Amino acid sequence: MATSTAIRQKLARLRGGGKVRVLDLFSGCGGLSLGFHAVGCEIVAAVEHDPDAAKSHGLNFHAGSPVHMEPRDISSTPPANLTKALGLGHHSLAFDVVIGGPPCQAFARVGRSKLREVADHPEAFRHDPRARLYIEYLDYVEECAPLAVLMENVPDVLNHGGHNIAEEISEVLESRGYRCGYTLLNAARYGVPQMRERMFLIAYRKELQQTVEFPKPTHWVDLPAGYEGSRAVALKLLSRDLFSESGHYVPAPDAGRNLKPAVTxxxxxxxxxxxxxxxxxxxxxxxxxxxxxxxxxxxxxxxxxxxxxxxxxxxxxxxxxxxxxxxxxxxxxxxxxxxxxxxxxxxxxxxxxxxxxxxxxxxxxxxxxxxxxxxxxxxxxxxxxxxxxxxxxxxxxxxxxxxxxxxxxxxxxxxxxxxxxxxxxxxxxxxxxxxxxxxxxxxxxxxxxxxxxTMNPAFRQIGNAVPPLLAKRLAEMLVSRMRAGVAAKEATNELAEAVG
Structure with missing residues (x-):
């Protein structure tokens, strides 16, 4: 099915009041899923290879359905196979939002020009097994044509082996019809009792005509020197202005000292x-x-x-x-x-x-x-x-x-x-x-x-997860912008019909 046709059908469904349907890739036990679930989204599917994490996701979001608790390797589970196994119909119509955090280690020595080749020549990267997971993530976005994308990763993804992977990913998504932006957020400034710094990237389909912003902090905390130092290293490439052509980085919203103190x-x-x-x-x-x-x-x-x-x-x-x-x-x-x-x-x-x-x-x-x-x-x-x-x-x-x-x-x-x-x-x-x-x-x-x-697998699932409370703040922003884009698109169409 053509991407333009799928996008039109999704916009029409949301205009009719349909729930936002979410696919969580590299889902873990479901930290991101939980945030989107909290704002009324339907967690339709997840792809996670770890058996304990996949089972946790299925237990919490699909009442223990065996097919949803099954671990899946994204490299051997193309979108068509996933939606067929779950009875979701055609993969290009099944999801409105794709979320997840693919590993970043693959691109330690991959330059932006090479990454751009992924859009048109994905086989150029398949010889490098380290790059495969990011390729599969981008393939899912291309084939499933979501209206929005949310990606999470460690701060080092902004300066990984001398490359700003977040910027490179933004360029690929932009070439596929999305408007992108990324930033660094600290969970403690959003009500999470943990000073956890992560990169978040949001992308909207251009049809929604939305610019990328990030939620305003709700809490204040003075971050220790180690956190500020890590942030400075991550942002070092930006300070060199290596990516001034596109500039998808969005400065994090200000966390003023007038906010309530962080949760202890x-x-x-x-x-x-x-x-x-x-x-x-x-x-x-x-x-x-x-x-x-x-x-x-x-x-x-x-x-x-x-x-x-x-x-x-x-x-x-x-x-x-x-x-x-x-x-x-x-x-x-x-x-x-x-x-x-x-x-x-x-x-x-x-x-x-x-x-x-x-x-x-x-x-x-x-x-x-x-x-x-x-x-x-x-x-x-x-x-x-x-x-x-x-x-x-x-x-x-x-x-x-x-x-x-x-x-x-x-x-x-x-x-x-x-x-x-x-x-x-x-x-x-x-x-x-x-x-x-x-x-x-x-x-x-x-x-x-x-x-x-047992205990150790549970600790691993928790440590790998996106804090659900921060995920909820991001989901509120993303879904609100999606709804605004759908409403604006409807108003534009009505005006065009009236003029016509």
Whole structure:
């Protein structure tokens, strides 16, 4: 079907009051989907190769439909096959919006002139497996002819191997009939209790006659030096004016200090049930092994609850249940006592020095009993290893961090399940790293959202996701602009008919 015909039919359907239909590529468990769902869109389909993430998406948005929980590799799932499997009709008519965040590693050494070839000569890139996923994403946009596109990626995509990939992608989309713009947004400035910086690219079909803008911040936070430094590196190519021909970069909306302060870690997770790791360990209730989501923890309402926590408990379509099943933590017996001694904001060098002090204290106790091992012996080494972490503090300064209760959390990473020391709970009495549900809260997933799999896969899904609350702000802007474009197009057609 011709693109122009598909676009006309989609515009007509939306003029008739139809819901905006969304396809989520590289969907993960559905952070972006959740934002669009929250503003009334229909999440029609998703493509995700990770089995646990695909199952989570199907559980939450398609009531556990087996066909929607099936993992799919975009490289072997062309649009026609996807819509046929899901019974959605012709792929060019099935979706109004395509969203997602394809990996960016493919283009470390690919120049803009080469990327332009994708539009007309995609086979030129297929010899490079690193480029394949971005090619498939662009192919989906071309074949599905959405009215709008939303793409998310890391800030480095603006300066990846000396290339501004976001600008290059914008040029390709523009050549295919879209108006594009991209920027950097920090989630903490949109009500998410996490300082997460990401690139977002929006594109509208030219028929909608809309310019790209991004939602205004709702909260203020002074970003730490590391975040400002990363942003400066990402924007370095822009400062060189390498892409002045088109200039699709849109400066981020101003986040004035007159806005309300960012949501803090305590406001985000302070109402969740306490988990006293040292007590559980002493009672034999915390042991090594996979953390499955099969033990309920009563989910009571404390006397006071933050507005943010209330929002997470009462998100439309995903309300909190009577019990939590994913409020589980890692088994780290060596470190619970050390966690309790760290101060808010302490990182690995401080933790290492604290552990050395604990080791000396233990040796002093044993010397009083005349039971201290000789320095350098196997027994001495075993005792030290039971207290002191093995990492070089000069090589891993940021490996650990104890959260501050009155500040948003630092960026959640996908490897949180295997290395959750980056988010040590601010409560020294609980003395532990954050739970799966706490990570979900910090990422703004509502309490009724279900994660498939065990602890580590759930942490990975959360760390890979776009914060749903930021996704919601973006969806509000994008859908509003789409509707305005449809209305304007209708008015123009009516005027043309009247004049004719």
């Amino acid at each position: 870690a305590k406001q985000a997770i302070g109402d969740l049930p306490t988990i006293y790791a040292r007590k559980l360990l002493a009672d034999g209730l915390l042991t090594r092994g996979a953390r499955r989501f099969n033990v309920p923890i009563a989910f009571n309402r404390p006397r006071s609850i933050s507005r943010y926590a209330e929002e997470m408990r009462s998100w439309p379509g995903f309300p909190a249940k009577a019990a939590l099943y994913d409020h589980v933590i890692r088994y780290l017996p060596r470190d619970y006592e050390l966690f309790s001694r760290l101060r808010p904001g302490d990182q690995y060098p401080q933790a290492y020095q604290c552990a050395l002090k604990m080791f000396e204290e233990k040796l002093a106790q044993l010397r009083k009993k005349k039971a201290a091992p000789e320095s350098g012996t196997a027994a001495w080494n075993r005792l030290r290893d039971s207290i002191v972490p093995p990492y070089d503090p000069d090589k891993f300064p940021n490996k650990w961090r104890k959260m501050e209760e009155d500040w948003p959390a630092r960026t959640l990473m996908a490897h949180l399940g295997k290395d959750s020391y980056s988010h040590i709970h601010y409560d020294s009495d609980q003395a532990r790293t954050i739970s799966v549900r706490e990570a979900a809260r910090l990422q703004s997933f509502p309490d009724g959202f279900v994660f498939s799999g």
